[in-house]
Amino acid sequence: MRKLVLTGIRAMEIVEAPQPTPGPGEVLLRVESVGVCGSDVHYWKHGRIGDQLVRYPFAVGHEMAGTVVAQGEGVERPLVGQRVAVEPAISCGECDQCRKGRAHTCRRLKFLGCPGQVEGCLSDFIVMPAKCCFPVPEGFSPDLAMLVEPLSIGLYAVRRAEPSAGARVAVLGAGPIGCSVLLMAKTAGAHVWVSDKVPERVQLAKALGADDAGTPEELEQAGPFDVAIECCGEQEALDQAVRVLGPGGRLAVVGIPAEDRVSFHAHEVRRKEIDILAIRRQNECVEPALRMVVEGEIDPSAMVTHRFPLERAQEAFELASEYRDGVLKAAIHLA
DSSP states (O other), X not given: OEEEEEEETTEEEEEEOOOOOOOTTEXXXXXXXXXXXXXXXXXXXXXXXXXXEOOSSBOOOOEEEEEEEEEOTTOXXXXXXXXXXXXXXXXXXXXXXXXXXXXXXXXXXXXBTBTTTBOOXXXXXXXXXXXXXXXXXXXXXXXXXXXXXXXXXXXXXXXXXXXXXXXXXXXXXXXXXXXXXXXXXXXXXOEEEEEOSSHHHHHHHHHTTOSEEEOHHHHHXXXXXXXXXXXXXXHHHHHHHHHHEEEEEEEEEOSOOSSSOOOOOHHHHHHHTOEEEEOOSOSSOHHHHHHHHHTTSOOOGGGEEEEEEGGGHHHHHHHHHHTGGGOSXXXXXOO
16 A cells, blocks of 8 residues: 655655554544644654654654445444544543543553654555544545544634633634634634734635634734634744733633743733633544534535645645645545
């Protein structure tokens, strides 16, 4: 089978690899659509995120949809032939965190496309635990199924930030996660203001239902806000979020910084009594996010702006890295 691996900074190639076989409780998936995530771009561009260092060659990719083509022993339901959305985090189910209902902070968590954990999904076939696979209705497109992963993060961030109906919510960064947060915050009845430096992303945020959208400079004049959700992993966005929040506001940090440390203006945070929430992906939000798409409560289809075959993956990563051509989510199609 074909497998795309990183071979160095900004370098990748397609290699031949043996097709895996599902073990007990696992399924074999024919990969159909893989989204290029910001974390994938970090590994491609910098070879690391924090202390997670790539050892080459290594396959990235974790936002995916595929069809089950075989299943191992112990899979309780028949899944062969079923298209699924995939939860890329594999928890142990046994540690103290899993027992507390916090599978996303599992002590032995393994994550697709994360160095030192599990190879990514940019290959023709991949094996995953059946518990990580969520069936989608017949006719549901692979791209929509792939988007369920970032949508689940948006839903979890909004659930943690808890905006009330009518609350003023600032979303800093209109990338795929920011747009996922936007869609979910609107379902909570919030008034959502989205900012980004890229004009095409501002326009897309408006098309997805933002009540207001504009540049960071325009956001600066629009406060105060009850909730700010930072989705770009930038120090300047964290600083701005603190400035635009009103007293008693909540700041949810979703973006992943390239640096090991970020900081906050301690006195401003203290004087305003701002609550700061660190968001670790998602917890128990895949099924509800999928249901919201299936039932038409949200429509994220406009988020996929570009599509590439596996042979043009380098082009997809370059596009996403440089925010060119109005890209929001680039999808790589393998089937």
